[in-house]
Amino acid sequence: MNRTRSAMLAAALSVVLVAIGLVLAPAAHAGPTHYVTVSDGTQIAINIRMPDDFIEGRSYPTIFEMSGYDGGSSDGDTPFDVGGEGSRGLTKIFNEEYVTIHASVRGTGCSSGEFDLFSWRSALDGREVIEWITTQPWSDGSVGLYGHSYGGITGFMIAATQPKGLEAASLSGLIDDLYRGIVYPGGVSNYGFPLLWTGGIRNVYDIGGGSYDGIVENQDQQCARNTASHSRTILNDPIVQGLSDTDNTWYQVRSLINYAERIQVPIHIAGAHQDEQTGPRGPYHLFEAVRDVPKRLLMSNGDHGTQTSDPFQADRKAWMDHWLRGVNGGFGRSRPQAAESEQPTSVRVFFEMGRDAQDDYGPNGTKDATTFPLEDTDWTNVYLREGNALSYDAPAGAETGDQYFSGSPRQSWSYQAGPTAGSQVSTAEGPDEVEYRSQPFVQNTALAGPITATLFSSSTAVDTEFFVQLIDEAPDGSRSYLQRGMLKASHREYMPTLSDKLDDGTIYRPHRPHTNPTNITPNEVYEYLIEVFPVSHVLREGHRLVVKIHTPPAVDSYYAYVPKRPIGINTIYHDSDRPSRLMLPIVPLNGVQLGPERDCGSQDSVRCIPG
Missing domain, CATH: 2.60.120.260 (Galactose-binding domain-like)
Incomplete structure (x- = not known):
């Protein structure tokens, strides 16, 4: 019954959006460019951008991000052009040398299916999309996962599925344990950001950035049909589960810490101590839990957005270039070239990140180490x-x-x-x-x-x-x-x-x-x-x-x-x-x-x- 009601509401919404879209001119790049049908028949909406100087017949590495925001409809703008910049900022970082691809999690945006927050099924979808990417004529067979916040959490779970062709990951804004890290830290009830995000922010970005761009801006009939198919199981709703004051299976199957040992590719993790959204606990705990692969950690004061600021992005880009393009960033070698005991790890600490007297942004001091906690503590x-x-x-x-x-x-x-x-x-x-x-x-x-x-x-x-x-x-x-x-x-x-x-x-x-x-x-x-x-x-x-x-x-x-x-x-x-x-x-x-x-x-x- 709950799935039927949800599907009816989605269908009604799609009809309204299509009706609005009939009087609007389509934007040049809004909406999905492709749909990938995964093994259970669900269609995953993706948005592909070729490198700036794309040459037909040449193959390129790919940077891939998947989330439940604008995702496969990503065009570089936020929903309804309200402030900030959309997730297509990824293109500005990587598009000189890479194909960049965004995808919508099932049950969001222009993807079809049932939405289930941070589910393993959604992670498997990401694996299937990555393996689809490696078969395309413009792909050189190597893929890097990139993501922040929703995209970072989804990306971590995708990496845990061990896709063929995945060579490296750079992820930030991570929650290690949904119960311990954000909803009930120390057993104390936090109904602030978790409730605001689940009940409001996520839906605005999903509908306003995902479905709206696909249906209204691009007048994509497949997007309209997929949006009408959206459903949810009420007992899997995070608001319902969040009412429980104690830990349970729902939290744990969606907590990254339980998948960390499955990561088998070089991984770059970033964290900020004043992160007002995903919190200050997750990145460091996850960095420790990932084992036997090259890994790097950036830690700094800052909020949720700091992890995508220029000092962080430069390091993250260098990490991807090292593992996907062979541009030596000094991060070592991966297996099988290096023995398991030689897997390089590194930590960079940014002290006093902020603006100086000349209004230049950056750290006021940097310390490098090899482990977390730091070995010279x-x-x-x-x-x-x-x-x-x-x-x-x-x-x-x-x-x-x-x-x-x-x-x-x-x-x-x-x-x-x-x-x-x-x-x-x-x-x-x-x-x-x-x-x-x-x-x-x-x-x-x-x-x-x-x-x-x-x-x-x-x-x-x-x-x-x-x-x-x-x-x-x-x-x-x-x-x-x-x-x-x-x-x-x-x-x-x-x-x-x-x-x-x-x-x-x-x-x-x-x-x-x-x-x-x-x-x-x-x-x-x-x-x-x-x-x-x-x-x-x-x-x-x-x-x-x-x-x-x-x-x-x-x-x-x-x-x-x-x-x-x-x-x-x-x-x-x-x-x-x-x-x-x-x-x-x-x-x-x-x-x-x-x-x-x-x-x-x-x-x-x-x-x-x-x-």
Whole structure:
């Protein structure tokens, strides 16, 4: 019944769009150029662009992207020409030397079939399209997967199907685990961007960029018929599944982390620490999970769009040229030319990405490494201490704990409204938080990698939620908000055998089952291990590190945490028996050429409140 109703609505929409299209002149390049029929009869709409100087009879490598946005109708514009640039920006990057192809996921745009978000069936469609590409007369038989966000997530799953002809991938804006990485980080309900994207943004880009361009702009009757065939199974709808507070099979079969070991081609992954959409966790976790192939990681401050900015795109283009065109980018060799133990890995850290005094955009320093976490990391504990201090010295005896009121979502801020909107209220000290400050750093000190917070705490409530915020305080009092982590107390259980550990067994990324929440006993002290998402940042000489602990805010950038906990009074303990602390990934700056310190707010997407 649900599939029938969905198909009827799609048919009605297609009729309306066709009617509108009868009075509009078709655009030159809107809509699909081809349809590929896959093994179950579904038609996948694709849009093919030849290189700028295409020569008939010559063969070329191909860059392929697949998503549920404009996809196979991609013409370089956003839906209804509203702001920004469409995904055909891919053509501008690669079209001097490559054929570039976009495809629409089944059940979206001008492709036929049933839509199922991040499904394995859609990934298999991508594999079949890639194998179709390799048989075309203009193809040299080599294909590279490229994608960001929706296209990146889809591309990762396609790569996991191991298509014949796939030589390399460059992917960004990735979510490693739908439950842990974005919808319920630490078990805390995030109904912000996930709900906004699922219920609004995705549909606008699908209909406005995919179906509209095909039916209205191009007056493509096949697109109209395929759009009328669209269907969905209501129980597979992400909004329905998102109502579950615990992890389940629906999340896991759509989570990239469970497919990472299937990747068999060189892969380039990019991530940004303030990514307001797909989040700051996924790229680093996935980079670690992919094994025995050449791989490269770019990490930087920045938002969702930073990963497609010029400094990133230059590196991503070089990666594709290296593996598809044989242009040596210094990334090593792939099997069978290199033994498994010789598979090259590399990490590049961009510090202080942003604009300088001349308004030039780029990093203010770059550090290269071979692994993540970085191989030269000095894992350093800093302890919460009496007098709201943060110290390298562990407590040696008794200290009085610190109390705060839990339940206020006051510390909110909106990505859309800007970093200072409401800051007088949201950043002021109050009884609903505790804060700890270090002494000024005597030299530039860099953090690059994952962080954990170990808190010993009690609550007067049967459940509570922790939000741990890391802040850089400048000598003038201005504060840059670097990263955060969170945990719902009833989801505190973690599985050591599945958690990511250092060589000495120390856990730096706890894995939680999130299947059997258990309330706490009021006023009993528990030890909580909280994952704080990765960061790369230089604490400049004279700056202080500040740690705030409070309830998750109502609004956190593009996220919105729904309160599902009782109010209470929480106590943070920090004595010799209960040493609350953070483990920081301090890395040396040897060989890193840092530019002059940047002004408050000039680092890309790093929220800064002036002093």
